Amino acid sequence: MDQAIAQLPLTRDLLARLDVEDPLGHFRERFHLPEGLIYLDGNSLGALPKTAPARLAEVAEREWGEHLIGGWRKDGWMTYPERLGNKIARLIGAQAGEIIAVDTTSLNLFKILAASLALKPTRRTILSDTGNFPTDLYMAQGLIELLGRRHRLKLVEPKEIEAAIDDDTVLVMLTHVDYRSGRIHDMERITRAAQAKGAIMLWDLCHSAGAVPVNLTRAGADFAVGCGYKYLNGGPGAPAFIYVAQRHHDRTSQPLTGWLGHADPFAFAAEYRPAPGILHYKCSTPSILALAPLECGVDIMLEAGMPALRQKSMALGDLFIRLVAERLNGRGFRPACPLAAEERGSQVSFHHDDGYAIMQALIERRVVGDFRAPDIMRFGLTPAYVRYVDVWDAVQILAQIMDSRAYDKPEFKQRASVT
């Protein structure tokens, strides 16, 4: 929203006009969105690109069905992880050949953690922050246990990261955009600080790729991972990606040495020999049916372009925060995200003591966000398909729920295991 609009009294009509004029407005048509649903959970699972079903049918019926084993060559399945990786590279400022779309975020973290410990054998501390996503911490814990507890995982508050880097730090492992608060770490500054102390810098871009501008090359990052099923809209459990800076390709090794990371897998040799470049970060035969819809999602993001996506995402977030402040003042909502758009990812979140129950009431009324313990209501604002009027309507419905205390029902008190 530009300054002029930011001054106007807001009405739904004004926002509807903004949607009509929105240069990204037509991208909503690229996704299948259920009628009447306000979907603010694209940071958990992105929406279905309309091209994905046809692409899945093509892979299944024409490629697998007709070409069978020949698909690995004829349909380029063998190089799909690197071709799709090169597309993702354009979204997050990496060079061609520095990213492959393989395995999962957790598994790619494991590869990088192990490679990093081997690079810095005299150092013992993996440094992260309390805002990191749990799987990042768990994978580090699993590796440390496996290696006989010779290393430690040190967690500090997000603001204390730079001060905590020292001569014992093997690597600094951070999620760029906090999954709960949406707070963005300063990638360039922290990377410099880590490297100045001789540490390796690993960025988790699960809540960044397709959501906020990232330039791994400019930041000088060593490693990164990211998720395919959030802002890249790749489908439930889509493959993840791994970034290894070119300078690390031939001086690092990772322990998940499956046959597709071999220099010559079809020689079927008994001894592992790593493939050149980033290819030895491959492990196993990739699922082609999982990669195909991820490509559909990535293609849309590339076409929309990160600058336009970011601009709209910030406007949606500012609007959400302003409407909550105006309409729900004194109702117990405290921002859990930065108020300044440039410090915030493509989401907003609020603390509320009844957050879980309120979120259930919202979902019942077809406004889908999610809840993150202990008290955070989280709303993902995917700029490619969320409209300004969606934000208006969501806050309107939220206000009705608060006015009517519709959240105060026994069935909304019990936390479900999956949201």
Place this chain on the structure above:
Amino acid sequence: MDQAIAQLPLTRDLLARLDVEDPLGHFRERFHLPEGLIYLDGNSLGALPKTAPARLAEVAEREWGEHLIGGWRKDGWMTYPERLGNKIARLIGAQAGEIIAVDTTSLNLFKILAASLALKPTRRTILSDTGNFPTDLYMAQGLIELLGRRHRLKLVEPKEIEAAIDDDTVLVMLTHVDYRSGRIHDMERITRAAQAKGAIMLWDLCHSAGAVPVNLTRAGADFAVGCGYKYLNGGPGAPAFIYVAQRHHDRTSQPLTGWLGHADPFAFAAEYRPAPGILHYKCSTPSILALAPLECGVDIMLEAGMPALRQKSMALGDLFIRLVAERLNGRGFRPACPLAAEERGSQVSFHHDDGYAIMQALIERRVVGDFRAPDIMRFGLTPAYVRYVDVWDAVQILAQIMDSRAYDKPEFKQRASVT
């Protein structure tokens, strides 16, 4: 083929009659098979179940498209690995709750290798054989390297396995059906031998599941892994499965401690706490679009039933070997597989000095098998869709190639990197 038929002079008409009378004959209609193609490579990539495209469309359009994040609960995505695992369990003689369909064969091997080394901390030898598939060996090498080379991978000839098990053996890791020769290891005997020496027994069932009868419970196996995209017909790069005997569920731990193996993933706790049962062998969010077609393939195998599949598979193999002996005597083909059906998996293979070029000539004539270095021509005989006349026609075409020396072309000499 029963004894009476085995005595008759073979004709194509006789085999066509066998196909008509084949109780599994109608299962061929469950698969999409290209017109005029004789597909003998289901041991590299199984054919497309005709139900798979509709199931993929359902998962994409109705589940992902309409339910979005709600699919994890509404459509049972969260428990898909264990539900599908329970179906696979029925194919290979495991109990419900002992198998989950997750990750890949290589990654599941890594989990088991690490869990086993932790179970037997005073032992140092991982024992395998020279017939094992390379990725099994590579994953062991990667783990040994990661752990500072305190263990060793010892390879012996397949026949020498039992004699090589000793007090230093952590685990015996074998592929049940050799990927090149098709030779079947005696699962019960070797498992007993391993356990008698205090070692752990891990079976790789990549060429067994859906191909030969397996009873993990009766064999008393400790661990197993297997592939979804070969005889289970799950599609290119389909998820694999992992079997952990119930007695090992709560006394083992594996190092790929991703968030979905956590006892309460949605608590988002900072400390990893393993889920009960086999669930802590999960790591990451599974691809639902990869699991769905695997279920289509497994359902067909369950309906056909392993006894009937095995009976036909043995008959197809006997027929292939007999026809090659009769029609290609003196042309340089030497069986690379056991001649006795009960010692052989669902494939036949032959050594030939010109094996690579001959296989290319076969593929050009639409008979698809594959080549495995150094000189093995391999033909997968998936009994659910390979007919007796397919074997006749394949050998007929092979004989024509040999008669005409059609394989003796420069373009067939150069080995491609993918077959």
